[in-house]
Amino acid sequence: MLTRDENVPPDPVAAPPTVWRPSTSLLLAGLILGAFLIRCLGLFSDPVWIDEAASIGIGSLPWSVLFGEMARIEASPPGYYAIAKLVGIAAGQGGAPLRLLSAAAAALSILPLWIFCREAFGLRAAWLAGLIIALHALLFRMSQDGRTYAVLFFVFCCALLAAWRLTEAARRGEAGVPAVIALGVCQGGMLWLHHTAGIADLALNVFVVALLLAAQQGIGRGIALLVAADLMGLLIGAAPIWWALQHAMEGAFVTRWIAPPDLEDVALIYIRGLVAPFHSPISVLTGLLSIAGVLIGLHARHHEGWPARVALVALLGTAAILFPVLSQSWPVMLERTVLFMVAPLAASIAAGIALLPRRVFLGCAALLVGLHGFGIVRYLDWPAHKERWDHAAVLLQSQASPNDRIVVTDSVFAAISLRMAATARGGLSAPILVVPAASPLEQRSAALLDPEGDTSVDALCTRLRGAATVWVVARPVPPIVESDPGFSTLSAVRAVLRAAGGQIIFESSMITVDIERWRVPGC
Numbered sequence: 001m002l003t004r005d006e007n008v009p010p011d012p013v014a015a016p017p018t019v020w021r022p023s024t025s026l027l028l029a030g031l032i033l034g035a036f037l038i039r040c041l042g043l044f045s046d047p048v049w050i051d052e053a054a055s056i057g058i059g060s061l062p063w064s065v066l067f068g069e070m071a072r073i074e075a076s077p078p079g080y081y082a083i084a085k086l087v088g089i090a091a092g093q094g095g096a097p098l099r100l101l102s103a104a105a106a107a108l109s110i111l112p113l114w115i116f117c118r119e120a121f122g123l124r125a126a127w128l129a130g131l132i133i134a135l136h137a138l139l140f141r142m143s144q145d146g147r148t149y150a151v152l153f154f155v156f157c158c159a160l161l162a163a164w165r166l167t168e169a170a171r172r173g174e175a176g177v178p179a180v181i182a183l184g185v186c187q188g189g190m191l192w193l194h195h196t197a198g199i200a201d202l203a204l205n206v207f208v209v210a211l212l213l214a215a216q217q218g219i220g221r222g223i224a225l226l227v228a229a230d231l232m233g234l235l236i237g238a239a240p241i242w243w244a245l246q247h248a249m250e251g252a253f254v255t256r257w258i259a260p261p262d263l264e265d266v267a268l269i270y271i272r273g274l275v276a277p278f279h280s281p282i283s284v285l286t287g288l289l290s291i292a293g294v295l296i297g298l299h300a301r302h303h304e305g306w307p308a309r310v311a312l313v314a315l316l317g318t319a320a321i322l323f324p325v326l327s328q329s330w331p332v333m334l335e336r337t338v339l340f341m342v343a344p345l346a347a348s349i350a351a352g353i354a355l356l357p358r359r360v361f362l363g364c365a366a367l368l369v370g371l372h373g374f375g376i377v378r379y380l381d382w383p384a385h386k387e388r389w390d391h392a393a394v395l396l397q398s399q400a401s402p403n404d405r406i407v408v409t410d411s412v413f414a415a416i417s418l419r420m421a422a423t424a425r426g427g428l429s430a431p432i433l434v435v436p437a438a439s440p441l442e443q444r445s446a447a448l449l450d451p452e453g454d455t456s457v458d459a460l461c462t463r464l465r466g467a468a469t470v471w472v473v474a475r476p477v478p479p480i481v482e483s484d485p486g487f488s489t490l491s492a493v494r495a496v497l498r499a500a501g502g503q504i505i506f507e508s509s510m511i512t513v514d515i516e517r518w519r520v521p522g523c
Helices: 022-039 050-059 069-073 079-091 095-108 110-121 123-135 137-142 149-171 177-193 197-215 219-236 238-250 263-275 283-299 306-326 339-353 358-380 389-399 412-423 440-449 490-499
Strands: 405-410 432-436 470-474 503-509 514-519
Touching: 022 095, 022 110, 022 123, 050 079, 050 095, 050 412, 050 440, 069 238, 069 440, 079 095, 079 177, 095 110, 095 137, 095 149, 110 123, 110 149, 110 306, 110 339, 123 137, 123 339, 123 358, 137 149, 137 339, 137 358, 149 177, 149 197, 149 219, 149 339, 177 197, 177 219, 177 238, 197 219, 197 306, 197 339, 219 238, 263 283, 263 306, 263 339, 283 306, 283 339, 283 358, 306 339, 339 358, 389 412, 389 470, 389 514, 405 412, 405 490, 412 432, 412 440, 412 470, 432 440, 470 490
Parallel strands: 405 432, 405 470
Antiparallel strands: 470 514, 503 514
């Protein structure tokens, strides 16, 4: 374990210095390994869904396309797609390697957050925060997805530790070069992973400034170091920033399918996503215990670590306000985009609860860990984690003949999901056509990834000539973009089929995938 070094005087800002013990390394490694292993539960049971198919598909494109036209027309920066390409080269293309990467990134996030909490608040807070991260159901969910969010979470945790080390260097009058470089690289790196990382970067700046002001030490030096880190981050992230500005000015954000959140939406995302994910019907208990931990930490002004506890709340408050405000014009607020806030929230809760008397702390910590463990059990029992392309594939394999045609609407990535699910079961006998939405991303992706199946609404009837029947496969379309050709071609495809005398002879809804079988004599 870690023990206090009695030769070092108390520090009002940081926790008492501690001496490292070999057993601590073993326990920490065990926690990280355990977090990874529980993420392997059901990791490969669900089929690749459309967002994962986008990671695989775009990640398979040439480097020149990935950092060229795709970077300009895709709303997400190319950083994660580049990682997906490297993973595909090393381990083969598919959902499994990317999901393993996400699971590893989420588990490894425990390390920087544990170190931060140990240095700022002490050993109790470090272990409790690590356990919360290991068992947090939203992070668990995102760490089973082959997408950017778990990797982004890991980089944010590293950035939070770097920001803390920067303030410590400023307080001690040190040069702080390693902390500046680490924070700058992390800030810039996050911008390559997702545009909402800009909110995370701003919140980290607020954290540093708030900590320096609360500590009343090294303010000038700390601000100078922060500016240096920000300049490095801006230099590294200049290209993603430019692409994001272009998307904003051109109105090209593909997130228009997200409705601007109202107060109820915001509350649900923060409560059900960050504080008590999948904890219903006992979410209130988790919420009360979490709020109590944060408030205890803020109230304990004369205990070491108070400036860092204040700074964490400032970080959380900044991000919590920016997400719904910015989403009124550029909707970006979803549970997965606010995921990085789980790290400072866990640290803030743990820092407060760690101040309680030993027996009370153990009871509250056990209860909180148990509640988060309950959240994972509830999530694993959730009936539909991802789109059921495997069910669609089974249906089409059993009923679609070689003389039929399968028409996938909206996105080539939906067709990739269907093909991957079908290939795992022997493939489909009927050819697949893709009618992509009118957005530059969907049009160009279909042309690059499926040139043989790519077709348009106008050419659809010609491509269907001679088909015995036509199977239309689509994901349910959000009502807000139902009639927008930039998002969905389903209504246009139906119109073409009806104009050719088509009639629906079979329908099936699989929660997240809809299938219609048409007889179309006019084509």
